Amino acid sequence: MTLSKDQFIRDFKDTLHEEQLIKVSDATPTELFAALAKVIRKYYTPLWLERNRSLTANKEKIAYYFSIEFLPGRMLETNLLNLGILDVVKEGFAELGVDFENVKNAEHDMALGNGGLGRLAAAFMDSLATTGYPGFGNGLRYRYGLFKQKIIDGYQVELPDDWFGSLGNVWEIRKEHDAVDVRLFGDVYLEQNQEGNLVPTYQNSQVLRAVPYDVPQIGFQNDTINNLRLWDVEIPEDQETLYPSLESRRAIQDITAILYPDDSTLEGKQLRLIQEYFMTSAGLQTIIKHYLKQGTPLEDIYKKVSVHINDTHPAVAPAEFMRLLVDDYGLEWDAAWKATVNTMSYTNHTIMSEALEKWDAELFKKVLPRVYQIILEIDNRFVAELGKAGYDAHLVNNTRIVKDDQIHMANLAIIGGHSVNGVAKLHTELLKEDTLRSFYKLYPEKFNNKTNGIVPRRWTQIAAPELSSAIDQFIGDDWRSHIHSLGGLETYLDDQQALETFYQVKKDAKERLANYIKETTGFQVSTDAIFDVQVKRLHAYKRQLLNLLHIIKLYLDLKDNPDKDMVPRVFIFGAKAAPGYHFAKSVIKVINELANLINNDDSLQGKLHLFFLENYNVSLAELIIPAADVSEQISLASKEASGTSNMKFMMTGAITLATLDGANIEIKDEVGDDNIVIFGMDKDAVYDHYRLNDYHSRDLYENDPIIHRVIDSFVNGTIPNIQSEGMEIYEALIQHNDEYFLLEDFHSYVKAQEKIGRLYRDKKKWARISLTNIAKSHKFTADDTIEQYAKEIWELKK
């Protein structure tokens, strides 16, 4: 849209004066933010209305992305950027004497997700709008987002994330007219109706009202706005008397109160099952209603609708869709099944089969009695069909949905859909040959890869403004709307001035982070040091502990030899641990105690610093990632499905220090061996250990004096205040045989770190590698990932 600075200033002042009765100079940042959001809403509302009108009028096919998590972070700046008015607003604020940064920081992160999975869903919303495809999100409107992390005495403490604050969600619109009812619990009987069909009769079930709130997803400067629809729960008016007490009402509100942690040990959580069903049922009901307004037959719905199942949390979708089509709309089973399979598609996010979601059949039957019957029917027909086709019992048992009194949600998603995709090349290969091997035999045509991506605009134009200006300076600003133009930077790989400029840009970003570190921890760090960063969820497979082992080694080396010649290093961690994940929380405690020890030891002469920055979220990522020299992507090969922070770091010029895992492999393929530092076992070596059962961490510990000394520092008092945590880690590594093979990869990792040190000393070489990474990073734009989903899975038109 076009907007002049003067017009904006008038609109902004009017809103503040007329709607909030306040002058600019008296307003708090929150009041300024509220007024700005109102002004922006007025600007985009006509576009949003027009989009919804034209999609309905043209009967376009729409993809619905079902995800239990969406992690967009802040929306203000990205909305302004995408509307094309970010600069005008910043200039207007400058004239009004308002600090844009303060106003921006008044917005709470929308943190309705744990980490990569939720961030990917949010990225896809942005990219769907930006590429112009009709793609809507479907999720839950959690009252509290992912917990707020405080570090107290080195321990993680979780506080509620009250993201509504005093303003609520300024971007959402309540759509009461689209509310639907969702039924839970009770008994169900099949009875013949007048036409002789069997229809379910419900007794004693609970009926809840699902009310949608739509959050606009604004495309990048293309006048396209899609919806992210988040569902909230209410008590239907005619049922109010059933909930006379505050407690009984609170129990209902609890359904959308909290986001569960991404902890694979979520067993038997009835509330989680209700959450999953609630958003899935409500979403599917409104999709069918919307479709039927077109006046085309319901059995053809897949020609106008795709439903995407992001990981297994919405995987009840095929069964619920069958229930709606057969019970509520009277379709024959076979026609309904064809429509269902053609409508549904599924993304798998893990190779760890223990992390594939299963529900206890008894619990499922209690909460969703009719859906349970439908799942049994789907399962019976599936088994019968395979039997007839002559498949062996082993394969049938590996693929059926109901077995051992459990419902296997991934199996339902695969059988009930036409597409299964992994999220990086290696991940998809491992699904085919290992985790989902039986399914791959059965349905090879359903399998495909869609490597994850990131929203380039957020990680450059918003998070790295200095970098963005520097890019403009050399290749012009076309890359801001056509990210593949970034490749033009390759022309400058040997241009001294360019290398110096980009080196300086990184320094500026490091300066900002150094200021933040100073403010939050009191320590001053030098921007001449290597900023070595590992930010991501705390998980054993991601191996933050391997990083820590190396830091301990550096510390011990420096204590032995304080004059050791080394490039100063600042190690930075950011990570939340699932509240019930004991081991992960112990790692956080040890990082913090080691940080205390190191940062306060003057004998280290400023060569080593270590920080754990609390409450890692999207906004903190935007501060940290552009300031990184080194991107730590050190998961055990085969365990990280894709990773996306690896891509964000690459795009802002960090050098990746990585195992051959997930999308790290594809990053390496882009930049070449000289522009990435790879170490450790590859997935074949890891799988060899599994097959031969020949890994013995105790041997490595006992026969290797360096490893021995590093490990002992967990239990011999070298690091203070970690008696129980140090012991827990020691036991995991030695008694429990080091599940993620840290000790085997240790020396290779140390060598890789030494190589980083050598490269960094050669400033020019480092700058060239960094610029190469930026220049090649456009490969990982989520816009292209979405193009592939849209063409190959959803068959959408723009």
Ligand SMILES: *Cc1c(COP(=O)(O)O)cnc(C)c1O
């Ligand atoms: C990108 C992102 C992630 C994902 O990080 P990985 O390293 O890919 O696991 C997690 N959390 C936040 C806040 C992010 O921005």
